[in-house]
Amino acid sequence: MNDTATIPTLSGESSFEAYVARPAGSPKAAILVIQEIFGVNPGIRAKCDKWAEAGYLAVAPDLFWRMEPNIQLDPDVEEEFNRALSLFGKYDPDDGVKDIEATIHWIRREAGVPKVGCVGYCLGGKLAYMAATRTDVDASVGYYGVMIDQMLHEAKAIAHPLMLHIPTADHFVSAEAQKAMHGGLDSHPKVTLHDYEGLDHGFATESGQRRDEAGAQLADSRTAEFFARHLLQQG
Template identity: 60%
Template sequence: MTGMITVKPLDGDAHFDAYSAEPAQTPRAAIVVIQEIFGVNAGIRSKCDALAKAGYLAIAPDLFWRIRPGIQLDPDVADQMQQALELMGQFDQDTGIRDIQATIQTAREKIGGGKVGVVGYCLGGRLAFMSAARTDVDASVGYYGVGIDNLLTEKHAISHPVLLHVPEEDHFVDKDAQARIHAGLDDHPKVTLYNYPGEDHGFATEFGSRRSDAAAKLADERTAAFFTEHLGC
């Protein structure tokens, strides 16, 4: 079953929307799906639906609700890409992490106190790394997170498993930044990094011109195995 639910933020009495996909059977774990800069669009909802088919409760919070609630954008449309970049410039990531924590709590309540993971893409990949350091999430996966090399001082707060997918030709994360990420995280006992030679930012998107099918399937297989191991579902 799929549909919209509401989540209460940590800092007030308001509520924000989240897309929820429930499995056919009672879920043993939940995964919070963290959006790109394009909102909870068709691609993010499809990610949730796939996770539900795999047996998880999947919830994608609308992290732009404080700016433009309900926004859904297509990265292949130039003016919508520009809108997304403008929204990103207005987005407060620290507040976003608190909204992710609120969503984690909601997900955990819905499954009766079981384990909760997060998986994020682009902006969401960065926020997944931040969530590993700042929330009580049980396992985190980030796809092509931008600016993780500037967050390495937070690595000491990571106590649960983290998986990062790093495309080597990411035009938002240059080779020097990738080298800093590896230097900072390769020896971290809780962090696993996979490189994808020849792949660019957005290679694992569900739809559109950015998708690189073979690499996307490989990354998703690794993510599935990671969550099976660490969430027990």
């Protein structure tokens, strides 16, 4: 079952919508799905639906609500891809991580699910990293996160498990940036990095031209195991 929730901001002065996919029974934990630059589009909703099928409450907040609420763009359409890049250029990720924190509060307090993980893609991968450094989310996963190399000084604040999926041929994240990420994070006891040789940005999208089936399945299986270990197991 899926529906839409209204989530208050941390200040309580405004609110934003989120797509919510609910499992058939009581959720075993919650997964907060963080959008790419294309909004909460069919691909992001499909990821939520998959988590719900696996027994999790899945929530995807509309993080572009301050600019264009409920926007949904197709990365395989050039005009829409360019529009998404324009929105990304105007977006303040500090607002994003605050909205993620507000969503975590809503999941725990209103939905009544105490254990919360987050998984993000592209911009969402960066925000998943920021959530690991700035919130008390229980576990975080980032796919092809951008600009993480510029935020490595925040890594000392990571208190809960974080996993990052890094395609080595990512045309948005240079080889130098990837090297910096490994240099800054490989030794961190809470962080796991996985490289995907020869794959490009967006390889784990649910559908479309960017998807690499083998790479997506491998990364997604690692993510599922990661959340099962850190959200479901005791101790």
